[in-house]
Every structure is written in C-alpha cells, then in structure tokens.
Amino acid sequence: MSLQPLQALDGHRFDAFIELPQGRPRGALVVLQEIFGVNSHIRAVARGYAEEGYVAIAPPLFDRLEHGVELGYGEDDVKRGRELKAAAMAQQDLVLQDIAAAIAEGAKHGKVGIVGYCWGGLMAWLSACKLDGLSAAICYYGAGIPDQAALQPRCPVLMHFGERDHLIPQPQVQALTQARPEVQVHVYPADHGFNCDQRAAFEPESAALARRRSLDFLQQHVG
Template identity: 30%
Template sequence: MKDITRRQFIIVTSLAAGFALAVQPIVAAVIKTSTRGLEAGEVKIPVADGEIPAYRAMPAKGKNFPVILVVQEIFGVHEHIRDICRRLAKLGYLAIAPELYARQGDVSQVTDIQEIISTVVSKVPDAQVMSDLDATVKWASASSKGNTNKLGITGFCWGGRIVWLYAAHNPKVKAGVAWYGRLVSEKTDLTPKHPIDIAKSLKVPVLGLYGAQDDGIPNDTVFQMRRLLRQGKSNSKIILYPNTPHGFNADYRPSYRQKEATDGWKRLRNWFKRNGVG
C-alpha cells in the first residue's frame, strides 16, 4: 500500500446535513430511523495525515457491540447512509460510516452527478480508502464500544465495490454485503484492482446484491464474477434481482424497489449472523 503523506490537506472536516443536492428532490418513500435508544452522531477518526469525520450509531446501553463498516455511495456520508447506520444500530451493531472523500472534497453541495465523479470520486485512491477503513476499525475498538473480532462491512454503489476490495484487504473481516458495486472497470494508478481481480483469491464471504436492469453494471460482469467466485473458497454469492435497477435500496430516489430492498436487508441480516458478525 502506498503511504498517505502528511502533505495532503483534508478538506472536509465535518459531515453535511441532510441529503446531497445531487439527489434532490427526495421521494416520498424515504425511510427515517429514529435515534431513540441509540447513541448516534458525528465522530472524528484519526487517520494517517490528520482526522476525518464519520457518522457512528450504536445502542445507547451495553458494550462490546459487533462492528459494521458502512461505505458510502458516490454522494458521501449523507442522510441515507446515516440512516443505514441507525438501522444497523437498532439491530445491536456499532455501525460507522467514515467520510472517505474527505481529502478530495465535499460532494454534498454539487448538483451534477457527473461533476461529482469527475472532480472528486475519480481522484480517490483505493490505497487511501483501505487505510482510512483500517483506521476506522482501530478507532471502533479503542475509542468506542466495538468488538472488532466481530467485524462486517456493507456498502452501496461506489461503496459496494469497496466492500469486495476491503474484504480482500483485511483478514479480520468476517463477512461483507455489497449492494450494486461495480465489478469490472479500467485499471489506473489510483484503482489498480477491481472485484473481478480478487474473486478467486477472496477468503471472506461476501454477499453481492445486484439488479438485472442496472445500466452501469452489465449482467455479463455479474455472471463472470459468479464463475470466478465459484473457483475460490470464500463461499461468496451474488443475488441478481430480475427487473431491478441500480440503487434499488435507495429509498430516497425513484430507483427504490421496496420488495427487493426488503429482501436484500433480510439477506444482509442473515448473512452477518451466519458468518459471525453478531
């Protein structure tokens, strides 16, 4: 892994409120999970060159909670990702979503998705992401009430791809759930590997949740990933929902599909329990 130098300047020092501008207006189906019975809010994670903000939610009472890393969509740690953390906390987890674009910029106020991709997302190195997630795991164990011997990870869209990569990177991860993360893409200095490249060597069980009508993730790449996973020993699997678009769990967007999202959430819960996370 390349070193993260102290010359890099952290731009984002706190999380923006609400939903990212690029996804508004918000649809009526949006889910709002209460903080009642939870300890939830922004925290700071010490990283290699300073600190990054994160959203952490966990039960208000108790300790030694299983830890789930929640990896953001391309829109950063906006309200949907924070709500995912609260939903997991209601299940007894310490869920934490670090802002992984902190050095590259604040995407919450950008209205155009392509601009988000070109000016911020495309400049985020995988090595930086792996390092920041490692730091988040360390913080959850040392500074919160997390039991990182029961460590899981889930992520959405951009974060779905990261789930596969982090599961290959950190052997302490017990299980992962990747929601519609890209599997195949161009290799660059910042993104030298993609999920397809680690499929056969993967040791951590990852559940992939994908839509058959996802315009950005062709079905043939999903089938290719399945074949390669079967050649390995991770016991990972991919569910491909028919007639389902990208972002089907994003209840704040028109892409939301309640039936598939509900089924996917049930599978997530069972997957983590079955594989020692919780």
C-alpha cells in the first residue's frame, strides 16, 4: 500500500491510501472509513479488494480536521471517533469534495465503485446520490441512511444491515426499502460492525456472505 497525493476542488491536498492489484485492474473502488479513520482494518479491507483486481483508494476523511487519524475500537476511541464524525458532518460538502477527488483518481483505471462502512456507509450513500462518476455503491450498516432515503441515487446501490443493529433498527431498514425499492438491501443475523474482525460484533458468516454479494455486485457494475 502506498500514499498518493490528491487534491480536492477547493485546493485541499491530502494523501490517500492506494492498493494496486496485480495485472490489469478490473476498475477502481473507493473505500470509505468508519469513524476510526483509515486504520489497520480499513487498510486490510482495501487490500482485500485489490486482491480481487480493483485499484482500492481509501481517502482519509478526517484529514481536514486532524491529520493521520487512526483509532482502535475501545471506549475512548469510539468517543473520539464520534466527535470527529460530528465535526466532519458539519462540513459535509468538503468531505464529499475529498471523496470526489478519490473518484477522479479511480477513473484513471476504468469504472469506479464505492464502498463504505459505518459512517463511511452513509457517505457512500451520499456520494451515490450527489456525486458523478460512480458505477456502483455499496453501503455497510450506514447509520443515518434511512434519514436520507428521499435522495435519489445516480448509480446502482447495494446495502448490508444487521438485524440486531441498535443504531439502525429494523423498522428504519424496512422504511428504507419501501422508499427506495431500486436499492438492493440485505439483512444479516448480526450486529452493527459485523464485517470488522477487530470488533466484538464480528460475525464471520455474515461478513463472508456480504463480501460475496459485494464482489458479485462489483463484477456486474464495475468490471
């Protein structure tokens, strides 16, 4: 994995983590972080997608607030991550500019998809609805997405939720599926964060099934 300097529309420069595949890329995938920054888990996720043939680009979405954020999953980390998320959402349009810069970098390699986890899942949804240049979007347990269900996605979208996720209760997920029938929604016997093997909520069978569905979705829409 290497660092690639990118520049947003307003001139902000930041270093994105980029993992290259072996051989000719299928396309590119922008990987959006949880509230814990581009930490070892997100880098591992990006590496896994690169192994499947995609140029994986993980932009540090807290960079405008604090450089080099990399948190774990303890109580203090959660508190700090939530503080940073709140500050970032207060300047949401700037975060989207940084994501747009990552999409533009990915477009050098073909079609571009986006995948986000937790807060990144919400940002992947907002990107699918507000940014150009995406061929597919995948959202893992994005808290806040049901509140943004009125938005219209510009590309195909796949979503993964856990049925025991107290942050996104099932009635919210059901309302989302009714509001956006064109979005593919899957629910798993799992809690919030079930894809992360560094969290107590990790549920390997659900994570493996969601990954297979995500790879099929990317193959269909990105390459």
